[in-house]
Amino acid sequence: QSALTQPASVSGSPGQSITISCTGTSSDVGSYNLVSWYQQHPGKAPKLMIYEGSKRPSGVSNRFSGSKSGNTASLTISGLQAEDEADYYCCSYAGVYVFGTGTKVTVL
Amino acid sequence: QVQLQQWGAGLLKPSETLSLTCAVYGGSFSGYYWSWIRQPPGKGLEWIGEINHSGSTNYNPSLKSRVTISVDTSKNQFSLKLSSVTAADTAVYYCARAAITMVRGVIAANWFDPWGQGTLVTVSS
Numbered sequence: 001q002s003a004l005t006q007p008a009s010v011s012g013s014p015g016q017s018i019t020i021s022c023t024g025t026s027s028d029v030g031s032y033n034l035v036s037w038y039q040q041h042p043g044k045a046p047k048l049m050i051y052e053g054s055k056r057p058s059g060v061s062n063r064f065s066g067s068k069s070g071n072t073a074s075l076t077i078s079g080l081q082a083e084d085e086a087d088y089y090c091c092s093y094a095g096v097y098v099f100g101t102g103t104k105v106t107v108l
Numbered sequence: 109q110v111q112l113q114q115w116g117a118g119l120l121k122p123s124e125t126l127s128l129t130c131a132v133y134g135g136s137f138s139g140y141y142w143s144w145i146r147q148p149p150g151k152g153l154e155w156i157g158e159i160n161h162s163g164s165t166n167y168n169p170s171l172k173s174r175v176t177i178s179v180d181t182s183k184n185q186f187s188l189k190l191s192s193v194t195a196a197d198t199a200v201y202y203c204a205r206a207a208i209t210m211v212r213g214v215i216a217a218n219w220f221d222p223w224g225q226g227t228l229v230t231v232s233s
Binding site: 001003036038045046047048052089091096097098100101 | 152
């Protein structure tokens with residue numbers, strides 16, 4: 001099972017919105033509504049931000065939202081803040097669990 | 109609030125067996141799957157495998173021949189063993205709780221949370 005494809009980097013200014021894509025296939029992202037997103041700051045463990053494509057866990061800012069269309073899932077961060085600078089990974093069920101290649105978000 | 113604390117040897121020689129344990133504090137051990145996930149330095153995440161409280165396991169096919177995940181429900185702990193390690197197994201290893209749901213008659217995780225603090229395992233001669 002190949003890793004899901006994410007852009008290597010995305011950047012934006014404070015207050016702007018950015019979107020990170022996560023492209024899979026009809027065997028993973030396109031087949032199951034089980035896409036989750038994780039935020040990882042340097043040297044830290046990943047943190048769950050979105051699950052089942054668009055649901056936010058308790059305690060996660062509503063500036064984070066998720067969606068899916070076909071074989072591509074997306075994570076949008078609105079009102080970008082300095083603390084959002086981190087790596088982001090998507091994950092999908094595909095019989096096993098497949099993670100994305102990761103996206104480094106830079107706040108300019 | 110559930111917390112995961114993990115430990116194990118951080119430096120191994122090629123061909124040795126990696127052994128890590130993760131303890132679960134503050135929550136139910138049943139009703140979830142318990143996973144191991146690794147991250148090579150500077151790279152992305154790779155799911156290794158999972159186990160539930162009954163001992164039912166699922167493994168990543170790419171590692172299945174070398175991986176054993178076990179559980180000790182009396183201590184709310186689960187463990188990872190990876191045999192015949194090479195430099196390619198150098199990574200930060202994380203344990204994580206997986207919430208499960210039923211998809212087309214199959215149990216699957218819909219998220220991983222929380223995660224352990226991570227253990228850097230280096231394989232070097």
